[in-house]
Amino acid sequence: MLLPRPPAAALPTTAAGSPVRGETGEPAIPDLGHGPQAPFVLPPLAYPARTLAPTISTRTVQFHYRRHHAGYLATLNRLLINHPLAGAALIPVIRDSYGSGALFDSAAQVWNHSFYWRCLVPGGGRAPGGRLAEAIQRDFGGLPTLREALIATATGQFGSGWVWLCAEQGRLTLQRTANADTPVRHPGTTPLLTIDVWEHAYYLDYQNRRADHVTRVVDRLLNWPFAAAIFEAHLDRIEAPMAAMAAPEPPPPAALWPADTRSATFSRLARWR
Numbered sequence: 001m002l003l004p005r006p007p008a009a010a011l012p013t014t015a016a017g018s019p020v021r022g023e024t025g026e027p028a029i030p031d032l033g034h035g036p037q038a039p040f041v042l043p044p045l046a047y048p049a050r051t052l053a054p055t056i057s058t059r060t061v062q063f064h065y066r067r068h069h070a071g072y073l074a075t076l077n078r079l080l081i082n083h084p085l086a087g088a089a090l091i092p093v094i095r096d097s098y099g100s101g102a103l104f105d106s107a108a109q110v111w112n113h114s115f116y117w118r119c120l121v122p123g124g125g126r127a128p129g130g131r132l133a134e135a136i137q138r139d140f141g142g143l144p145t146l147r148e149a150l151i152a153t154a155t156g157q158f159g160s161g162w163v164w165l166c167a168e169q170g171r172l173t174l175q176r177t178a179n180a181d182t183p184v185r186h187p188g189t190t191p192l193l194t195i196d197v198w199e200h201a202y203y204l205d206y207q208n209r210r211a212d213h214v215t216r217v218v219d220r221l222l223n224w225p226f227a228a229a230i231f232e233a234h235l236d237r238i239e240a241p242m243a244a245m246a247a248p249e250p251p252p253p254a255a256l257w258p259a260d261t262r263s264a265t266f267s268r269l270a271r272w273r
């Protein structure tokens with residue numbers, strides 16, 4: 001069961017009503033480098049395309065990044081020309097365009113893919129440390145159980161979509177979304193990791209064997225230090241208001257005059273009557 005989300009702080013808004021606060025609108029969600037508003041830019045890969053092989057071939061990365069990801073970006077920028085959301089950052093565009101069709105689909109796919117590339121790293125798959133490791137133990141019973149659940153969730157997604165490890169109020173959840181949908185459209189949900197389970201992510205290398213692809217991505221490429229850093233920011237964000245609430249009551253303001261002074265002065269005034 002999801003815990004209630006905290007109320008959003010009052011912020012400047014776009015014409016359509018979404019907060020404007022940098023690219024993401026939320027400090028726990030990393031700036032992926034799209035720029036502040038349209039036309040958005042394609043963030044560069046953090047590693048050479050060939051370094052994800054053999055888990056993901058160079059050819060798949062190049063098609064995925066230069067054709068699919070770049071294609072969503074081109075569509076998004078075209079749709080935002082003279083649009084009321086043209087001056088908004090990417091996350092507000094995603095949230096305000098939900099249900100609109102092509103604009104939401106392209107905006108969400110741009111963010112999903114930029115995040116996805118950051119979730120992979122050559123030589124990845126090693127166990128995380130810190131508070132993320134503790135949360136995995138608490139919420140899943142350990143990394144092996146989370147690994148199995150992640151693979152099963154990704155394999156069980158019907159059709160195109162994404163599987164996500166998210167944090168909500170400090171708790172870890174596994175989620176899957178269909179087509180372009182994304183958990184980042186929910187304020188209070190912090191995506192930590194994702195795996196793309198659209199066929200274009202694996203079909204050249206694995207054909208219909210999605211489970212093989214996902215298993216190898218989990219074991220060899222997942223960027224757990226990236227997820228751990230986001231989780232730390234997520235916890236800092238939710239712990240700061242709690243710490244403020246737990247702080248001791250400040251002492252009452254000191255009396256303008258000490259009581260004996262007030263009495264003495266009142267007495268003098270009384271004598272002058």
Ligand SMILES: [Fe+2]
Nearest residue numbers: 068196198201
């Ligand atoms: Fe994709």
